[in-house]
Amino acid sequence: MAIIVNLDVVMARKKISAGQLAELIDITPANLSILKNNKAKAIRFSTLEALCKVLECQPGDILEYVADED
Amino acid sequence: MAIIVNLDVVMARKKISAGQLAELIDITPANLSILKNNKAKAIRFSTLEALCKVLECQPGDILEYVADED
DNA sequence: CATAAATTTATCGAAAAACGATAAATTTAT
């Protein structure tokens, strides 16, 4: 694991629930959950854009690179 | 347009060419060019990870959200 | 503690897009 999705942090900052966020960025709660819990293997820029717009943040607030042993 | 790929900036900082970077992250120069020039519509975390590793940077250094009218 | 609400997990199928391979065109160096 190396690219981490930190949506929880940004959501907490904005005080928004997963259900609300899913509705605002127009994806199903199921799919947002996958993204939010690091089960996704890629992300469309359209989705990242919607997240940044709604959460008023930058990609760097959501995505983090964590170096690991190898 | 809203999510911008700022690879040029990071590459300049690291003084690395597109050809070299493509080889290091193991994708074709053609595909790196697409990504680098904002022609891609998504990115795999495996690719973003490789970029961050080689360029010693964070996703936020590469991806930027630019708000526009709408 | 019971029940409702919210979230997560799991399938399935369809649509989208990455990516390799390749070649041609273009741009940039020398």
Next chain:
DNA sequence: ATAAATTTATCGTTTTTCGATAAATTTATG
């Protein structure tokens, strides 16, 4: 001018998102 590097373009394959849906699980709430 010539070579090298980069970009653009196609095509086919593979990967992955994403919707739709339902079940399972977790988290509130009375």
